[in-house]
Amino acid sequence: MISISFGLFFSVFTLMIVWGLVGLWIVDSLRQIRKYWEPAEYKIINCPQCHYKFFIFPRHPQAQCPACGQVVHPKIRKQKHLKY
Incomplete structure (x- = not known):
């Protein structure tokens, strides 16, 4: 037992x-x-050559413009989060 x-x-x-x-x-x-x-944080920047707007992620601050191909070193400005 x-x-x-x-x-x-x-x-x-x-x-x-x-x-x-x-x-x-x-x-x-x-x-x-x-x-x-x-949602990931991202920054919207303008290409200095063709003025195309695109976004980058702050962990990879060097970006290439999808329109003209120029490498852009942006001055990162704080953007507000989008609310869903």
């Missing part, structure tokens, strides 16, 4: 630990996915 109750307790305890770890893994995965769902 004691061995049956101990085995039942051990199996329930093990299942609780396993489901707790699975839950933590799911929460961590959702946190990682949420990073990519948030």
